[in-house]
Amino acid sequence: MSLSLDIEDVSWAPVLHDITLSAAPGEILGLIGPNGGGKSSLLRCVYRRQRPDRGRITVDGLDVWTAGAGEVARRVAVVTQEPPADLENSVEQVVALGRVPYLGSLGRLTIAEHDLIEDAMERCAVRALARRPYAQLSGGERQRVHLARALVQQPGLLLLDEPTNHLDLRHQVELLRLIRSLGVTVVAALHDLQLAGAACDRLAVLSGGRLVADGPPAKVVTTELLTDVYGVDAEVTHGSDGLPRINLPLARQSVPSGRVSAIMAPSPGRPVR
């Protein structure tokens, strides 16, 4: 099950201004842009954390701000940026919270739901941690636990706010590969443009609370974008897969190379021994 997302003319002063953006069922949409550009705020409006001043947000035609919170939570799951760190619960208990939108007040999990929880932990590589107290996990492990919890919600739309920021390279790749395999619509705020370009079908750029670009990664990630939006002079090339490669000019902008070699070279007349 994958659901469409339509954001129509959404404003939330002073952060978001007249944003219209949509994601087709099954699409992987990346939100990129500088810090404070409005990526997290826009996601918050979708998962009912922050009510926009104006505009309409619908998931598969359901207006998230007039529907009940539970109804939305059965369609939309979120992995937020800074989950609380001090939970006494075990990993498995945290993952099982993903069933809360489906359970009655005292509902007990069925065997099928237990299997779903096991499966989600397996897919997010946290099954070995199932009994561990959540508080003892590293940042990256916590992020994977929350992804497993989100999968247990069986969403049609998955929202991810910086899902890779605590992950090492291997887990970044695995996570992005995993979300591509889910067959649900995904909207992810990402910082790493190269990774975003490789993982997403489409990228939308938010800057100063406005949508400034929207399209396939190769069209969006350009030298001009990096200059205009991020204020960075960088060279964007395209790899053999047609995806953008970003070459950041760090070395050239720092200390002039001649001086570097002078410092590094052993001083003449003083043998290093």
Added chain:
Amino acid sequence: MTVRVAARRVSTDPPGRRVTLAGSVALLGVVLGISLIAAVGLGPVDIPFTDVWRIVFATRDAPTGPLAVIVRDIRLPRVLLGAIVGAGLAVTGAVLQGVLRNPLADPYLIGASSGASLGAVLALMSGLSWLLPVAAFTGAMVTFTVVLLLARNGGQLGVTRLILSGVAVAALAEAVTNFMVLNSPDSQLRSALFWTLGGLSGTQWGDLAVPAIVVAVFVVWFWLRSAGLNALVLGEEGATSLGVEVNRLRMRLVIGSAITVGAVVSVSGGIGFVALMVPHAVRMIVGGDNRWVVPLSALAGALLMVWVDVGARLLNQPDEIPIGVITAMLGAPFFLVLLARANRRAMS
């Protein structure tokens, strides 16, 4: 395939979860029942367990005379009220610790306990002692309302704001109470002190009805909301994304807690530490799932209070020790244990 499913099923059970919730409730219920009867027999006059049993259940060979009067009219209402008070305090502690996501949360933190003492002492000083429970309940509700108004910020209930305003308002109420107690005539000093330290002596059957109903209703009411309470551990963002109307749930649970505490302390006076200790002890044994913690805290709180009250009656004869003194003495070492555990966890 069936074997594999069965094996998975076992592995998903949380550790130590061989027993069911119904089983643990039944077990604690039986222990509580036996404790109630045993506690009725203990006091300045010892009454054998079997005699208490026969008087309570009015069997044909039940003893009559002064023993029966002591059991029926003095000890039994007092022991039952202890159980009700303990259950009410412990369950609100469990709920508030979950709602405020703070391990130190208890009824004192939302001003209700201190407000009850203030209301009671005010009534006492103005010679309206027949109004005591009403005045104590009103005091609890008034201070709690002040705390809530201070904590509300544009319709949102901020947890940190609630804790800060609760501490401030409680401190003010306690200061006023202490000033009035110090200035009270000697004849009323003991009575006034009772309200600040808590106690169950002199309980009459008529005192039981209101707190019993309130505690019973709210224990069930809290229990029905324990899945939402579980989701609150994820914080506002996380709980919202699980379909919990965080602000509404928080507000309702905090108001429910204040009503429960108000009803309880209006008959027992302020009793500290029970609400703090019992939920922690329960969580150490059964884990953090509030579907377990809420009902088991109520039962464990009742059990603790019944035995603490026995201590209050027996340890300093012929006088009684205020219950709040005993719970504070138990509470301090309990805190050290909690602290040691927290340190160990931080080290590992």
